[in-house]
Amino acid sequence: MDDAFVQPLEQRPVAPLAEATGVPVIDLSPLTATPPSPVAVGVLAAKVGAACRDWGFFVAVGHGVPEAAVARAADAGRAFFALPAERKAAVRRTERAPLGYYDAEHTKNVRDWREVFDIFPRELPPPPADGGELVFVNKWPDDGDLPGFRDAMEEYAAAVEALAFKVLELVARSLGLRPDRLHGFFGDEQTTYMRINRYPPCPRPDLALGLGRHKDGGALTILRQDGVGGLEVRRRSAAGGEWVRVKPVHGSLVVNVGDIIQVWSNDRYESVEHRVSVNSEKERFSIPYFFNPCRHTVVEPLQEMVSEERPSRYHAYNWGDFFRIRRRSNFGKLEADDIQIAHLRKDKSNNAG
Numbered sequence: 001m002d003d004a005f006v007q008p009l010e011q012r013p014v015a016p017l018a019e020a021t022g023v024p025v026i027d028l029s030p031l032t033a034t035p036p037s038p039v040a041v042g043v044l045a046a047k048v049g050a051a052c053r054d055w056g057f058f059v060a061v062g063h064g065v066p067e068a069a070v071a072r073a074a075d076a077g078r079a080f081f082a083l084p085a086e087r088k089a090a091v092r093r094t095e096r097a098p099l100g101y102y103d104a105e106h107t108k109n110v111r112d113w114r115e116v117f118d119i120f121p122r123e124l125p126p127p128p129a130d131g132g133e134l135v136f137v138n139k140w141p142d143d144g145d146l147p148g149f150r151d152a153m154e155e156y157a158a159a160v161e162a163l164a165f166k167v168l169e170l171v172a173r174s175l176g177l178r179p180d181r182l183h184g185f186f187g188d189e190q191t192t193y194m195r196i197n198r199y200p201p202c203p204r205p206d207l208a209l210g211l212g213r214h215k216d217g218g219a220l221t222i223l224r225q226d227g228v229g230g231l232e233v234r235r236r237s238a239a240g241g242e243w244v245r246v247k248p249v250h251g252s253l254v255v256n257v258g259d260i261i262q263v264w265s266n267d268r269y270e271s272v273e274h275r276v277s278v279n280s281e282k283e284r285f286s287i288p289y290f291f292n293p294c295r296h297t298v299v300e301p302l303q304e305m306v307s308e309e310r311p312s313r314y315h316a317y318n319w320g321d322f323f324r325i326r327r328r329s330n331f332g333k334l335e336a337d338d339i340q341i342a343h344l345r346k347d348k349s350n351n352a353g
């Protein structure tokens, strides 16, 4: 195996992991009840708040994303990766136009054992030709190659977007905010993107990771994983900091708190650190949906989350700049590690990330 994939000793997956105890599984069906019960929604918001605080993630069931849409997207993803290499290369990502196919992602400067395909469900208009800006325009494979691929991706993304707004509302409620307090950040110029991941079987699963440890930089991630397993999350340091496996639950979606909610909440909620182990027998597929605000959003603790007793813990930053730097560092091996919100923390003594 190529050395580029070998994780530093302390990051190598250690098997077997402790079976996760108390991983929060939350039934979101009160959201789709007609008419909705304000009491049930209030109870739900409290559960979501506790999971965001104690774990930084939860497993959602009863989420309302139709099973058929999930199945079509999953099948379309498999079919895409099964295309011959040259068909995938035809929609390959470039440094300037970072959507499409890629097979050399790096996380913290170690190569991931996976291939990916990225789309922006809400495409951004192409920037002026010579501005040097990134071009977020989708690269769809030929419909002849892959009939129905685009439709399946768009249908799934639309269903997950509806869920993302509902979860955002629960997060806002749980912080004592107006239910639509966060919606305005997610307008037409959203930088939300959706990815399909394929993790091939790996001859040395003891040395490599499908995806190295990281925190998602956006607001929320909604992830569909198949039945193979491999996703691992790290418990907050207060709870021991050990890695636990997120066992696949049929029909569920995993919801991660990202860095932006950590900052907005002024550290009431914490973005979950996670990684993906691989195995030597089975390929694994997943579909994360990264719910991200508009490019020009200035991210900082919400004014309601800041007080004299709890002053703002972060310097304000421009999301578009953060996103661009992250995308660039994913492109290949760089001199420095990825940018982290820990770098934007005012009190650098708590600098883990």
Ligand SMILES: O=C(O)CCC(=O)C(=O)O
Pocket (backbone or CB within 6 Å): 195, 197, 211, 216, 223, 225, 230, 231, 274, 276, 285, 286, 287, 288
């Ligand atoms: O494949 C997975 O289960 C996790 C994917 C993930 O964390 C990511 O793409 O950021």
Ligand SMILES: [Fe+2]
Pocket (backbone or CB within 6 Å): 214, 215, 216, 221, 274
């Ligand atoms: Fe992630």
